[in-house]
Amino acid sequence: xxxxxxxDSLYWISRYLERAGHTIRLIDVRLDLxxxxxxxxxxxxxxxxxxxxxxxxxxxxxxxxxxxxxTLVFDVSNRGSVLACITAARDNARQAREEISSDMWEQLNAxxxxxxxxxxxxxxxxxxxxLSRLVIEGVHLFEGxxxxxxxxxxxxxxxxxxxxxxxxxxxxxxxxxxxRDTPRLPANHxxxxxLLRSCAAFEAYCRCYTADVRPDRxxxxxxxxxEFPRSVRFAAARVESALRAIAxxxxxxxxxxxxxxxxxxxxxxxxxxxDEILGEDPHAYLADIGRYCAQIxxxxxxxxxxxxxxxxxxx
Amino acid sequence: xxxxxxxxxxxxxxxALFTDYILDAAYDEMFESPGLARPHCRALFDELxxxxxxxxxxxxxxxxxxxxTQGITFTVYGDDKGTERIFPFDLLPRIIAAQEWRTLERGxxxxxxxxxxxxxxxxxxxxxxxxxxxxxxLVQSCKHYxxxxxxVHVHRDIYVSVAGTDLIRLEDGRFVVLExxxxxxxxxxxxxxxxEATKRVLPGLFDRYHVSPVAHYGQALLATLxxxxxxxxxxxxxxxxxxxxxxxxxxxxxxxxREMGVALVEGRDLLVHDNVVYMRTTAGLRRVDVxxxxxxxDFLDPLAFRADSHLGVxxxxxxxxxxxxxLANAIGxxxxxxxxxxxxxxxxxxxxxxxxxxxxxxxxxxxxxxxDRQYVLEHLDALVVKAVGESGGYGMLIGPHSTAxxxxxxxxxxxxxxxxxIAQPTLSLSRSPCFIGGRIxxxxxxxxxxxxxxxxxxxxxxxxxRVALRKGSLVVNSSQxxxxxxxxxxxx
Numbered sequence: 001x002x003x004x005x006x007x008d009s010l011y012w013i014s015r016y017l018e019r020a021g022h023t024i025r026l027i028d029v030r031l032d033l034x035x036x037x038x039x040x041x042x043x044x045x046x047x048x049x050x051x052x053x054x055x056x057x058x059x060x061x062x063x064x065x066x067x068x069x070x071t072l073v074f075d076v077s078n079r080g081s082v083l084a085c086i087t088a089a090r091d092n093a094r095q096a097r098e099e100i101s102s103d104m105w106e107q108l109n110a111x112x113x114x115x116x117x118x119x120x121x122x123x124x125x126x127x128x129x130x131l132s133r134l135v136i137e138g139v140h141l142f143e144g145x146x147x148x149x150x151x152x153x154x155x156x157x158x159x160x161x162x163x164x165x166x167x168x169x170x171x172x173x174x175x176x177x178x179x180r181d182t183p184r185l186p187a188n189h190x191x192x193x194x195l196l197r198s199c200a201a202f203e204a205y206c207r208c209y210t211a212d213v214r215p216d217r218x219x220x221x222x223x224x225x226x227e228f229p230r231s232v233r234f235a236a237a238r239v240e241s242a243l244r245a246i247a248x249x250x251x252x253x254x255x256x257x258x259x260x261x262x263x264x265x266x267x268x269x270x271x272x273x274x275d276e277i278l279g280e281d282p283h284a285y286l287a288d289i290g291r292y293c294a295q296i297x298x299x300x301x302x303x304x305x306x307x308x309x310x311x312x313x314x315x
Numbered sequence: 316x317x318x319x320x321x322x323x324x325x326x327x328x329x330x331a332l333f334t335d336y337i338l339d340a341a342y343d344e345m346f347e348s349p350g351l352a353r354p355h356c357r358a359l360f361d362e363l364x365x366x367x368x369x370x371x372x373x374x375x376x377x378x379x380x381x382x383x384t385q386g387i388t389f390t391v392y393g394d395d396k397g398t399e400r401i402f403p404f405d406l407l408p409r410i411i412a413a414q415e416w417r418t419l420e421r422g423x424x425x426x427x428x429x430x431x432x433x434x435x436x437x438x439x440x441x442x443x444x445x446x447x448x449x450x451x452x453l454v455q456s457c458k459h460y461x462x463x464x465x466x467v468h469v470h471r472d473i474y475v476s477v478a479g480t481d482l483i484r485l486e487d488g489r490f491v492v493l494e495x496x497x498x499x500x501x502x503x504x505x506x507x508x509x510x511e512a513t514k515r516v517l518p519g520l521f522d523r524y525h526v527s528p529v530a531h532y533g534q535a536l537l538a539t540l541x542x543x544x545x546x547x548x549x550x551x552x553x554x555x556x557x558x559x560x561x562x563x564x565x566x567x568x569x570x571x572x573r574e575m576g577v578a579l580v581e582g583r584d585l586l587v588h589d590n591v592v593y594m595r596t597t598a599g600l601r602r603v604d605v606x607x608x609x610x611x612x613d614f615l616d617p618l619a620f621r622a623d624s625h626l627g628v629x630x631x632x633x634x635x636x637x638x639x640x641x642l643a644n645a646i647g648x649x650x651x652x653x654x655x656x657x658x659x660x661x662x663x664x665x666x667x668x669x670x671x672x673x674x675x676x677x678x679x680x681x682x683x684x685x686x687d688r689q690y691v692l693e694h695l696d697a698l699v700v701k702a703v704g705e706s707g708g709y710g711m712l713i714g715p716h717s718t719a720x721x722x723x724x725x726x727x728x729x730x731x732x733x734x735x736x737i738a739q740p741t742l743s744l745s746r747s748p749c750f751i752g753g754r755i756x757x758x759x760x761x762x763x764x765x766x767x768x769x770x771x772x773x774x775x776x777x778x779x780x781r782v783a784l785r786k787g788s789l790v791v792n793s794s795q796x797x798x799x800x801x802x803x804x805x806x807x
Contacts, residue, residue, distance in 0.1 A: 001578070001596050001598065001601060002596055002597045002598075003578050003580065003584055003594060003595065003596055003597075004584070004595045004596060004597055005581070005583070005584050005595070006578075006579075007597045091560070094386070094560050094565070094569070095560060097569035097572075097573065097579070098569055098572040098573040098577075098578065098579045102385070102573075105385075105386065106384050106385060106386075109384055109385070109386050110384050113383065113384070154597065246597070249598075250597050250598035250599075251598055252598075304597040305597070307599075309586060309588075309595075309600070312595075312599045312600045313588055313600065
């Protein structure tokens with residue numbers, strides 16, 4: 001038995017943490033790439049980064065690494081900032097405190113406290129990479145502690161659903177932006193390597209295709225690879241299986257709306273062909289993935305969280 | 316220098332940490348006389364005499380850090396950065412001898428039994444009012460008296476399932492009851508968290524004593540709630556009802572739900588249909604049988620009590636009156652911890668139990684009585700005056716520490732509404748050694764054991780010892796500079 005409000009909180013804990021990890025990876029890679037790029041250009045350019053994390057400030061894109069980190073990592077008035085996401089994950093964990101293990105809570109709380117402390121010390125600006133390791137490791141630890149200390153029942157499935165919906169949508173959005181903005185980048189260009197690294201996928205890609213980095217292969221790897229945990233296909237499979245498990249555990253019949261949508265998304269990726277995707281209209285295809293994720297979210301919410309009371313009262 | 320009476324000349328040294336330890340008239344929890352520890356405190360004293368400041372500071376730091384990571388914190392009001400602080404924890408345990416505890420146990424059992432009989436009587440036959448033992452107008456003018464509960468059958472006549480009785484020790488070492496907290500007493504999570512912390516940071520000392528464990532409180536509470544389950548529920552569903560994450564005791568609510576393995580719900584998670592309470596789960600609605608509510612009467616049901624409450628469940632009172640759900644504590648128990656009614660508890664014990672009270676009350680003047688009022692108004696500078704409806708150490712006049720203007724202000728208030736005030740002599744709470752600023756110094760403490768009333772009375776051997784951390788202060792409330800420490804009840 002799981003309370004609806006608590007299920008919702010569990011789902012959002014992992015969604016927010018996934019988002020925080022995604023954003024900090026992008027920042028980490030971008031700061032690193034900019035150090036190379038600045039050899040033949042003037043000034044920092046964070047426009048694209050801000051666009052992909054949907055951070056539009058009135059002042060335009062930040063003009064220095066320090067300003068970038070302040071805006072995208074620490075500024076809690078920016079709801080997408082890393083600290084705002086971790087704070088939101090922690091607030092949700094507080095709401096679900098009796099459902100998650102104490103080890104999970106303490107791990108998440110320690111990450112939050114550490115991040116606030118690092119900001120107070122102000123030392124991160126010397127080594128921003130240290131900051132990203134802190135967050136990435138913190139999120140990994142939380143995932144590991146979760147798997148090791150919490151029963152793999154319904155609550156755990158909600159955590160899983162949140163993490164993988166966020167991941168599928170975020171990876172698809174990132175690939176979409178890269179293909180829209182840089183259609184004619186030469187192969188092997190650092191931007192493609194950067195895209196892979198932003199998804200923690202560079203090493204895994206090389207083992208699959210060698211270090212010969214080509215845009216169509218990058219797209220194939222990030223969208224359609226069945227084994228790499230950050231690919232859209234992999235994430236869609238987990239969303240489907242989590243929703244199926246939840247339907248079973250709550251005594252719903254198979255084939256509810258959320259489950260059907262997730263199954264359809266998963267199937268389209270299982271049987272997808274990268275040349276068709278890129279040859280037809282990649283933007284439409286990738287935008288569809290985002291829409292599917294939003295619909296799956298809505299359908300699961302109506303089924304388990306915000307269902308109308310009349311439908312649930314005893315006859 | 317060692318513990319010493321102020322008048323005493325240089326006694327032998329007993330450890331560098333005790334240089335500022337001066338005994339006064341207050342009962343000292345550790346020392347019988349300067350430098351001489353009470354028998355049950357000798358092992359602790361030995362340990363502290365040989366301890367160094369840096370060692371204790373290190374342990375204090377470890378304990379504080381553990382509280383912070385565990386999130387045992389409160390948010391500082393008026394701080395928009397959302398700074399979270401831990402409740403100050405003092406490292407040194409307060410030790411209670413086995414023999415003393417047995418007396419407390421008997422006294423608390425007697426007191427809560429009588430209080431439950433009293434509440435049953437007042438909400439039904441009113442025998443005690445008819446016989447004039449407790450004045451009728453005192454009951455009817457109490458703001459926590461709930462007319463809605465007249466004639467309502469409360470399952471097994473258990474009104475107060477959980478009490479948190481505040482005890483203090485007088486100068487002669489006797490424990491007396493200062494206050495019965497019979498509505499939603501809090502702090503028990505600190506009793507448990509403090510114990511965890513002490514076991515971690517002082518394992519060696521722990522080893523030298525036989526300390527009665529407290530960790531089974533969650534199971535004892537669940538067993539107590541089980542006694543409330545309506546008869547028709549085969550596998551009853553229990554929940555803890557919290558006002559929500561913004562409440563200062565939210566940590567405790569979540570903690571207790573986890574300790575008992577039951578759901579923590581907010582008002583918005585529950586609904587009432589056909590006088591049955593349901594909770595919204597992912598698998599549909601689930602019937603709720605017993606609610607351990609940590610929400611005050613006023614906010615429980617916006618249809619019955621305060622209409623502006625967003626914390627409650629519309630229709631809950633009717634479901635309760637229909638006997639479809641049990642509440643712990645029952646509605647209307649606040650009557651019995653009214654500060655004016657407190658004065659009658661010894662008479663209540665005699666009336667229902669035909670026994671003398673084991674634990675005495677503090678002498679109390681009711682300002683509604685003409686003679687008491689006259690005496691109190693003439694001696695405001697020596698007495699403590701309390702507003703009956705307030706708690707948390709607010710609405711108090713501490714005579715010896717007050718200014719003439721404050722006394723004049725209270726005089727006006729008292730004359731305007733005498734029923735609203737009581738007065739008590741200024742009491743010197745006992746003092747216990749605390750680790751403060753790198754030294755061991757005495758500070759005033761009280762004791763709040765938690766008394767559970769179900770199939771039988773259960774008192775987990777221990778309680779919350781609250782400490783007035785400010786030197787000389789008698790106010791132990793956490794909202795006013797109070798902290799807490801672990802409380803060891805020794806096994807025989």
